[in-house]
Amino acid sequence: MDLGFIAKILHSKLEGIQKSTQRFQKKIFTSNCIRLALCLIGRAQSRRTIQITTSGRSGYLRKCLRKALHTEASPAGGDDCCERCGNKVEKKLMEQWFFRITAYAGKLLANLSTLKWSEKVKVAQRNWIGQSVGVNFKEKVKDLDIEIEVFDTVPQTFLAQTFTVIAPEHPLVEQLVSGTEYEKLVMEFVEKIRKKRLANVKMDHEIEGIFTGRYIDNPFGTGDLPIWIASFVVADYGTGIVNCSAHDQRDFAFAKKYNIPLRFSMLPPDLKKAVQVRNFELCYHHAPEGIMQTPKEIHGMRWSDARDAIISYIEQKGYGKRAIHYHLRDWTISRQRYWGAPIPMVYCETCKWVAVPEKDLPVLLPDIADYKPRDDGVGPLAKHKEFYETICPTCGAPARRETDVCDTFLDSSWYHLRYPSVASKTANVKAFDEEITKKWLPVTMYTGGAEHSVLHLMYARFIAMALHDMGYISFEEPYTNFFAHGLVIKDGAKMSKSKGNVVNPDEYIKKYGADALRMYLMFMGPYSEGGDFRDTGMEGMYRFLGRVWRLVMESANMKSVDNDAVIHRELQRAIQRATDDLPKAGFMEFVNAATDAKKPLGTEDAKDFVKLFAPFAPHVAEELWFRLCGEKMEGYVSVHKQPWSMYDKSLLVDSSIQFVVQVNGKIRETLTVTPEQGKDQKVIEELVKKSERLKKYLTTRPQKIIFISGKLINFVV
Ligand SMILES: [Zn+2]
Numbered sequence: 001m002d003l004g005f006i007a008k009i010l011h012s013k014l015e016g017i018q019k020s021t022q023r024f025q026k027k028i029f030t031s032n033c034i035r036l037a038l039c040l041i042g043r044a045q046s047r048r049t050i051q052i053t054t055s056g057r058s059g060y061l062r063k064c065l066r067k068a069l070h071t072e073a074s075p076a077g078g079d080d081c082c083e084r085c086g087n088k089v090e091k092k093l094m095e096q097w098f099f100r101i102t103a104y105a106g107k108l109l110a111n112l113s114t115l116k117w118s119e120k121v122k123v124a125q126r127n128w129i130g131q132s133v134g135v136n137f138k139e140k141v142k143d144l145d146i147e148i149e150v151f152d153t154v155p156q157t158f159l160a161q162t163f164t165v166i167a168p169e170h171p172l173v174e175q176l177v178s179g180t181e182y183e184k185l186v187m188e189f190v191e192k193i194r195k196k197r198l199a200n201v202k203m204d205h206e207i208e209g210i211f212t213g214r215y216i217d218n219p220f221g222t223g224d225l226p227i228w229i230a231s232f233v234v235a236d237y238g239t240g241i242v243n244c245s246a247h248d249q250r251d252f253a254f255a256k257k258y259n260i261p262l263r264f265s266m267l268p269p270d271l272k273k274a275v276q277v278r279n280f281e282l283c284y285h286h287a288p289e290g291i292m293q294t295p296k297e298i299h300g301m302r303w304s305d306a307r308d309a310i311i312s313y314i315e316q317k318g319y320g321k322r323a324i325h326y327h328l329r330d331w332t333i334s335r336q337r338y339w340g341a342p343i344p345m346v347y348c349e350t351c352k353w354v355a356v357p358e359k360d361l362p363v364l365l366p367d368i369a370d371y372k373p374r375d376d377g378v379g380p381l382a383k384h385k386e387f388y389e390t391i392c393p394t395c396g397a398p399a400r401r402e403t404d405v406c407d408t409f410l411d412s413s414w415y416h417l418r419y420p421s422v423a424s425k426t427a428n429v430k431a432f433d434e435e436i437t438k439k440w441l442p443v444t445m446y447t448g449g450a451e452h453s454v455l456h457l458m459y460a461r462f463i464a465m466a467l468h469d470m471g472y473i474s475f476e477e478p479y480t481n482f483f484a485h486g487l488v489i490k491d492g493a494k495m496s497k498s499k500g501n502v503v504n505p506d507e508y509i510k511k512y513g514a515d516a517l518r519m520y521l522m523f524m525g526p527y528s529e530g531g532d533f534r535d536t537g538m539e540g541m542y543r544f545l546g547r548v549w550r551l552v553m554e555s556a557n558m559k560s561v562d563n564d565a566v567i568h569r570e571l572q573r574a575i576q577r578a579t580d581d582l583p584k585a586g587f588m589e590f591v592n593a594a595t596d597a598k599k600p601l602g603t604e605d606a607k608d609f610v611k612l613f614a615p616f617a618p619h620v621a622e623e624l625w626f627r628l629c630g631e632k633m634e635g636y637v638s639v640h641k642q643p644w645s646m647y648d649k650s651l652l653v654d655s656s657i658q659f660v661v662q663v664n665g666k667i668r669e670t671l672t673v674t675p676e677q678g679k680d681q682k683v684i685e686e687l688v689k690k691s692e693r694l695k696k697y698l699t700t701r702p703q704k705i706i707f708i709s710g711k712l713i714n715f716v717v
């Protein structure tokens with residue numbers, strides 16, 4: 001698949017963004033960029049950093065970069081070393097292309113309730129989107145013509161705010177200190193923190209800060225708030241600026257460290273503790289039972305009840321507005337690799353970024369030998385002039401193609417649209433045919449791994465929504481049902497090469513045969529949960545296949561055997577379960593019953609059973625079928641070409657009854673037996689002898705046995 005189609009539909013949107021690219025770049029850290037017109041693609045200094053290895057061992061590099069993609073996409077961030085080869089990885093700031101998935105955060109979240117998906121996947125998506133509801137405060141910087149927005153998720157205690165912190169990499173920092181006596185020290189501090197972040201130094205525990213010399217202009221009538229730069233604020237969450245108060249542990253510690261005055265707006269009901277809070281000896285925060293002190297309009301209200309009242313109060317006063325923020329980040333589609341659809345953009349000195357015109361799409365990958373990723377963080381295409389040298393589609397001047405390629409998640413985010421249309425008459429002109437799409441999509445049932453919960457499944461939903469809004473498809477959600485299958489683990493732990501607990505199927509196939517492995521995997525656990533691969537379980541399945549082999553071969557060797565009525569009925573149940581309720585296929589039960597019968601399986605029953613067994617153990621079944629059919633190649637038809645066994649419904653009715661066993665008139669056991677068994681006193685007595693539970697009651701020879709056919713047996717001892 002190529003990017004041509006996506007590029008085509010984005011074309012018109014792109015023209016809008018080109019003009020605002022400069023703006024976009026500058027404002028990337030402010031929340032204003034989120035409110036730019038709904039443009040799906042934009043180029044910016046990467047807000048995330050990509051990891052590249054410092055080693056030149058290119059043989060490993062490809063893997064390292066693969067790893068880098070994963071860590072880049074995960075919120076946890078990467079380690080200092082590559083998981084696969086141990087090389088050090090470094091962070092590098094790069095310009096990359098983004099899809100504005102954040103514009104759909106609200107819809108991605110809201111639509112989840114309409115989907116019939118595995119709950120764990122929905123939960124993962126909700127967490128990934130990470131909605132938080134709060135207040136956006138609008139504030140002014142004193143003596144400067146700068147207005148800022150501050151997002152607050154816990155606005156209850158906003159009147160306790162006494163200072164403001166801003167992220168070191170926030171673009172506003174320069175404006176705040178430019179030309180002031182603070183400039184030199186502040187910029188040195190910013191550089192120090194930047195270096196620490198690039199070097200992956202964890203700064204969660206040591207908080208560092210510096211005063212900018214600036215103030216927020218008296219936002220709530222309680223005085224100006226000094227603006228500090230703090231190491232714990234990140235630019236790309238919220239607005240990158242946070243108001244701080246005594247009712248937050250980190251703010252409290254920061255204020256104590258730098259002697260910033262504090263104020264309280266809530267007190268604990270406990271009077272002794274209240275004194276400590278008044279004296280700022282301890283940080284009182286997020287306490288449901290806390291009693292609000294300010295503003296006077298909600299004085300006396302509990303903290304846990306105050307949220308809505310406070311937000312209304314803030315809106316009434318005009319301090320700010322109710323707002324929703326998301327943790328979801330824009331989607332970096334740039335990859336510095338070879339395998340991927342080239343991003344169809346061209347850079348011209350005069351026109352800046354220009355989209356490749358529709359008639360020139362798709363941009364094809366050149367056929368090159370040095371396709372391996374490089375260790376300088378630049379894509380392989382950047383070495384190929386014949387690829388990147390081009391002319392500007394707008395002014396005709398020499399220009400340069402983008403040499404990054406698209407994230408392959410972009411391909412997988414719409415493949416379900418392409419697949420049904422690959423054979424259509426318009427397949428070479430259109431990405432997907434409208435009629436075919438209308439007939440087959442959205443996808444009714446999608447089965448996959450839960451590891452796709454937050455990347456593939458989120459991207460596919462986003463692309464569908466965007467295409468829907470552009471009028472290309474009639475639905476917003478690509479997959480009505482998603483079923484997350486389980487994971488096979490080994491000896492209780494997830495398989496990993498480094499731990500060495502990996503199951504190599506070849507070894508097991510060599511030792512036990514493919515059928516045993518296949519059946520073991522199929523029946524080791526529920527489909528949604530997977531199971532624990534244990535060698536003992538594998539051996540158990542191998543032994544079971546041995547029993548099946550002996551059972552059927554006994555019959556095959558005797559050429560022709562009549563069906564046994566009881567076993568025949570058991571077989572109907574096995575067929576019924578395999579037909580209607582596959583996960584509970586009753587092979588074990590049937591083989592147990594047939595073995596216990598101590599007589600050969602009827603020839604026809606044996607054939608029906610082997611047909612039933614064939615999809616699960618194809619090789620063993622074929623061998624058995626061949627023997628059951630007289631071992632003649634002439635006219636032989638494979639078991640895999642036989643119709644599925646049908647069961648006789650009439651034999652399933654009352655196929656089991658509860659047979660009561662009494663000892664001296666007291667019920668001691670209830671046996672589940674077939675109606676035939678229930679009529680046969682000898683069979684029942686045999687079953688009683690085998691029962692562990694009845695042993696202690698029947699230690700002596702019974703004086704009398706009362707047998708009521710189909711109902712009960714009473715032993716008088
Ligand atoms: Zn590596």
Ligand SMILES: [Zn+2]
Pocket residue numbers: 348349350351352392393394395396397
């Ligand atoms: Zn141009």
